[in-house]
Amino acid sequence: MNNALISDEQTLDNAGIRVTAVRLMVWRQVRHGFSDAFSLADLEAALPTVDRSTLFRTLTTLTDAHLLHLIDDGSGSQKYCVCPEGDTHHCVGHVHFTCLTCHRTFCFTDIHIPVVPLPDGFEARETEYVVKGICSSCRKG
Secondary structure, eight states, X not given: OOGGGSOHHHHHHHTTOOOOHHHHHHHHXXXXXXXXXXXXXXXXXXXXXXXXXXXXXXXXXXXXXXSEEEEOOSSSSOEEEEOOTTOTTTTTTXXXXXXXXTOOEEEEEXXXXXXXXXXXXXXXXXXXXXXXXXXXXXXXX
């Protein structure tokens, strides 16, 4: 089903999240207000009337419900990105790109992480794949 056809309230409800005014406001901001990955600080700047701890708890709730996924881009600040609707694998296995100039982080859900063969006895539990370089906007400027 198309994201545009499902209301923000229904998206939260479908994810098992009790809809509150703050959760709805945060979801609307992250779903419609950011074009790429964002941090807690970005969300604080966008929603200055909501306290930091409430924003963090809401981000955790959205992440636990698989509406957002976490990105460790090496900046020391956890980033978040909206998962595509219906992504039952919680946005696992795709590449992220962090621009060394503007410091934005992008999700490339259509570029998959290559399989890394591990020695016998080793078991992978999580994989982070972040490419660092210069984004197309910064290269033009």
